[in-house]
Amino acid sequence: MACCILQALSGILAHMNTPLIVQSDGSILLDVHDPGADEARSAIAGFTELIKSPEHMHTYRITPLSVWNGASAGLQLAEIEQSLSGYSRFPVPGNILFQLRDLYSRYGVITMHATDEEGILELQVHNPDVLAELQENRELNKLTEQTASGFRLHLYQRGTVKQTLIHIGYPVQDLAPLAEGEDYPFALRKTTTSGRPFAPREYQVAAVESFVGDGRPGTGFGTVVLACGAGKTIVGMQAMYRLQTSTLILTTNIAAVHQWIRELVDKTDIPREDIGEYTGERKEIKPITVATYQILVWRPDVESDFPHFSLFSSRRWGLIIYDEVHLLPAPMFRVTAEIQAVRRIGLTATLVREDGREGDVFSLVGPKRYDVPWKELEERGWIAAAECHEIRLPLPAELKIPYATADKRAKFRIASENPLKIEATRQLIAKHPQDAILVIGQYVAQLKKLAAELNAPLITGSTPNQQREEIYQQFRDGEQRIIVVSKVANFAIDLPDASMAIQVSGTFGSRQEEAQRLGRILRPKDRNVLFFSLVSRFTTEEQFSANRQKFLTEQGYKYHIELYDPEV
DNA sequence: GACGTTGAAA
DNA sequence: GAACATTCAACGTC
Numbered sequence: 001m002a003c004c005i006l007q008a009l010s011g012i013l014a015h016m017n018t019p020l021i022v023q024s025d026g027s028i029l030l031d032v033h034d035p036g037a038d039e040a041r042s043a044i045a046g047f048t049e050l051i052k053s054p055e056h057m058h059t060y061r062i063t064p065l066s067v068w069n070g071a072s073a074g075l076q077l078a079e080i081e082q083s084l085s086g087y088s089r090f091p092v093p094g095n096i097l098f099q100l101r102d103l104y105s106r107y108g109v110i111t112m113h114a115t116d117e118e119g120i121l122e123l124q125v126h127n128p129d130v131l132a133e134l135q136e137n138r139e140l141n142k143l144t145e146q147t148a149s150g151f152r153l154h155l156y157q158r159g160t161v162k163q164t165l166i167h168i169g170y171p172v173q174d175l176a177p178l179a180e181g182e183d184y185p186f187a188l189r190k191t192t193t194s195g196r197p198f199a200p201r202e203y204q205v206a207a208v209e210s211f212v213g214d215g216r217p218g219t220g221f222g223t224v225v226l227a228c229g230a231g232k233t234i235v236g237m238q239a240m241y242r243l244q245t246s247t248l249i250l251t252t253n254i255a256a257v258h259q260w261i262r263e264l265v266d267k268t269d270i271p272r273e274d275i276g277e278y279t280g281e282r283k284e285i286k287p288i289t290v291a292t293y294q295i296l297v298w299r300p301d302v303e304s305d306f307p308h309f310s311l312f313s314s315r316r317w318g319l320i321i322y323d324e325v326h327l328l329p330a331p332m333f334r335v336t337a338e339i340q341a342v343r344r345i346g347l348t349a350t351l352v353r354e355d356g357r358e359g360d361v362f363s364l365v366g367p368k369r370y371d372v373p374w375k376e377l378e379e380r381g382w383i384a385a386a387e388c389h390e391i392r393l394p395l396p397a398e399l400k401i402p403y404a405t406a407d408k409r410a411k412f413r414i415a416s417e418n419p420l421k422i423e424a425t426r427q428l429i430a431k432h433p434q435d436a437i438l439v440i441g442q443y444v445a446q447l448k449k450l451a452a453e454l455n456a457p458l459i460t461g462s463t464p465n466q467q468r469e470e471i472y473q474q475f476r477d478g479e480q481r482i483i484v485v486s487k488v489a490n491f492a493i494d495l496p497d498a499s500m501a502i503q504v505s506g507t508f509g510s511r512q513e514e515a516q517r518l519g520r521i522l523r524p525k526d527r528n529v530l531f532f533s534l535v536s537r538f539t540t541e542e543q544f545s546a547n548r549q550k551f552l553t554e555q556g557y558k559y560h561i562e563l564y565d566p567e568v
Numbered sequence: 569g570a571c572g573t574t575g576a577a578a
Numbered sequence: 579g580a581a582c583a584t585t586c587a588a589c590g591t592c
Contacts, residue, residue, distance in 0.1 A: 253585065280587040294586045297577075329577065355578065412583065444580065544583075573590075 020044070022084060024093040027051070028060040031089075040087035046070045046371055047080050049352065053553035055561055062096070064103050065358050068171045069351065071107040072222075072367035073210075080104070110134075110150075110165060111173045112158070113217075121158060121176050123151040130170065139164050159337025162363040171362065175217035179341040181245040181318020184287045186270045188241050193266050200238045201382065204231055207370040208238045211345050222366035223325055223346035229383045230372055232347045233263045236321045239345050241268070245318025246287040248311070250296070250332075252324050254279055257290045260323070264288065278311060285314050297331040309335050322346040325365055326353050333357070336364045384529045386557045390545055391428075392537040393420045393564045403539065415539035416505035417446045422453055424534055424564050425502055429454065429482060435500040435530065436475065439484040442505045447484050450504065456482040500530040537563075 017036030021029040028048060030037060033056065041058075047070030048060040070080060080100065085092050111124050123144065125131040131150065134140055143161050144151035153161050162172045192198045200208075207226070213219025226232050240247045251257055261275055276286030279295055291311060299306050312335060320339070322328060325346030328336075336344075346365040351358055377383045395403060395418060403414045429437060441447045444460055451458035457471045457480060474480040475498075533548070535541045549559050 292586070294577085298587055299576085300588080302576080331577085413581095442582085540583085569592105571591085574588090576586090577584100 018087055018089040020087040022088050022092045022096055024095055026061055030058040032056055032058060043083040046073060046075055053549060062100060065362055067103040068107050069368040071104055073369055077104045107171055108173055110170050112176050114176045119155045121153050121155060125150045158340040159364050163360055166359045166363045173218055178220045178343055182316045184246045185244050186268055189267055189269060198267055200234050203372050204235045204238050207235050208242050210369040212242050220343045222369035225348055225368055225371045227349060227383060230377055236347060237267060240319060243319050246315055247319040248317045249290045249321040250293055252293060252327050254292060257292060260290045293329050293332060297329045312339055317342055320344040322365055324348055325361055326350055333360045333364055386529050386531060388531045388552055388557050388559045390533045390535055390561045391564050392535050393418055393424055395536050412540050415536040415541040417443055418536045420566055421504045421534045422450055428502055428532055432500055436498045437482045438498040438501045440501060440503045444486055447486055451484040454482055456484050458484045460486040503533045
C-alpha cells in the first residue's frame with residue numbers, strides 16, 4: 001500500500017520540474033504547464049531552436065548552428081548535457097547525446113590565423129580525419145592551397161572560405177587579426193537631453209564586453225540576441241563607446257535610421273553634424289553614418305553592380321553595426337565577406353531567418369556572443385512581464401456566405417471587421433477597469449464605429465497633430481483611459497504608455513511591425529501588461545496568428561488562445 | 569520640393 | 579477620404 005502511494009507520489013513528482021521530452025528524432029518537447037517550464041526554457045534556449053509553440057507543448061530542436069552558437073557563447077558540453085537530462089522526463093536517447101557531442105566537437109577543429117606572409121592567412125585543422133576529408137573537397141581546393149597541417153588562403157577569401165566550410169558542416173574559429181579604423185573619441189551622456197539620468201545597464205555592458213573580448217584573437221565580431229524592448233540601440237551605442245572609432249550603422253528602414261540618430265543625439269555627446277544619414281533621401285558620409293540595407297543593395301538593374309557598396313570603402317570604418325541582423329538581405333553577404341577585417345556586431349531578437357541562411361550570418365557577421373536571459377530582464381523589471389491573449393471569435397452566420405464567395409483580399413477584410421469584435425472589446429474593457437487601454441486597428445471604418453460605441457477618442461492618419469497631442473495628454477493625465485488608434489499612429493509619433501492593448505485588426509504578416517507595436521506598449525512598468533488580439537475563427541486571419549505566436553514565444557512572452565462565445 | 573510610378577528583393 | 583497581407587530607391591512629372 002505504502003509502496004503504491006510512494007509510487008504515485010514519485011509519479012507526480014516526476015512531472016514536476018521535468019518539462020522536457022527529448023525524442024530520438026531530435027525534437028524536444030516542452031510541457032508549458034509544468035512548474036519547471038520557464039526554468040527549462042531558459043536552460044535550453046542557448047543551444048536549441050524553437051520550431052513551433054502552440055498552447056500546450058512547444059517544440060525545440062538541436063541543430064548544428066544552435067549547438068555552435070551555444071559553444072561560441074561559452075557553453076560547455078557538460079552544461080548542455082546537464083540541462084537536457086536534468087529537465088528531461090525520460091532518459092535522453094543515446095543517439096541524441098552522440099549527435100550533440102559530434103556537433104559540439106566540430107566547433108574549434110578548424111582555426112584561421114595570420115601568417116608571416118603579407119596578405120596570406122592559414123587554416124589549421126586540428127583533427128587528422130577532418131583534414132583528410134577536407135583535402136578531398138573540391139570547393140575548398142579551389143579557394144585555398146594545401147599545407148601540411150591545413151590550408152593557405154588569400155586575405156580576400158577570408159569570408160568565402162568560412163562560408164564554404166560551414167556549408168559542409170565545419171564552423172571556423174576566426175583568430176586572424178582585425179583592422180583598426182579611424183579614431184573617433186566621444187562620451188556617453190550621464191543625463192539625456194530631456195534631463196533623465198542615463199547609463200547602460202549591466203547586461204548591455206556585458207553583451208558588449210562579450211563581443212569586444214579584450215581584443216583577444218577571435219573576438220571583435222559577433223551577434224547579440226536581445227528581447228524586444230531590451231535596448232538594442234543602447235548595446236550598439238555602448239559598442240561604439242567601447243571602441244571609440246568611426247562607425248557604420250545598418251538598419252532595415254528609414255524610420256529606424258531616424259530612431260538611431262535621435263538616440264545618438266539624445267544619449268551621446270556626438271555633435272549632430274558628425275552623424276550622417278545615408279538613405280534614398282540623403283547621402284551623407286560622416287564619422288558616424290546610419291544607412292538602410294535597401295540603399296546598399298540597390299542597383300539600377302539585375303545586371304549591374306551595386307553602386308552603393310562603395311560606402312564600405314569610403315572611410316576606414318572601425319565598427320559596423322548590423323541592426324536586425326536576421327533581416328540582412330542576401331546580397332549583403334557578398335560585401336560582408338569582403339570586409340572580414342572590420343569589427344562588427346549583429347543585433348537581433350531572433351537568429352532564425354526565413355531563407356535558412358543562418359550559417360552565413362554565423363560565419364560572416366559572427367556567432368552569438370551573448371543572449372540576454374529574458375526571465376532575468378523580467379524579474380528586474382527591465383522589460384514588462386507580458387501576457388498575450390488571442391481571442392478567437394466566430395463569424396456571424398449572415399457573413400458566412402459573403403465570406404465564402406469573396407476573393408482573398410475581401411475575405412481578409414470581412415474577417416477583420418467581424419462585428420462581434422466590438423462587443424468582445426467592450427467586455428474586455430469592462431473586465432479590466434484599472435488599465436489604460438489602447439485599441440489598435442487597421443480599418444478606419446471599423447475604428448470609427450468602435451470609438452463611437454466605446455465613447456473614446458479616435459486617432460487616425462488624418463487627425464491633426466495638435467488634436468493628437470491633446471488626446472495623448474488626456475490619456476497621460478488619466479482623464480481618458482481608452483484611446484482608439486489606427487495603424488498610421490504606429491509610426492513617428494510617441495504613443496503614451498499603456499498597460500493593455502487590444503488589437504482588433506492588423507497586418508499580421510509583418511513581424512517587424514508587430515514587434516514595434518508591442519515594444520511601444522510593453523514598456524517597463526510596475527505591473528504586468530496585457531495584449532489581446534481578436535481574430536475571426538476559421539478565416540485567413542488565423543493563418544497569421546501562427547506566425548505571430550511563434551515570434552512572441554521566441555521573445556519569451558506567454559501566449560494563450562481563448563475562444564469567445566457570444567452567448568456569454 | 570511634393571507626389572506618383574516602377575522595379576527589385578526574398 | 580479610404581485603402582494598403584512590404585519596403586525602399588530612383589526617376590519621372592507637376
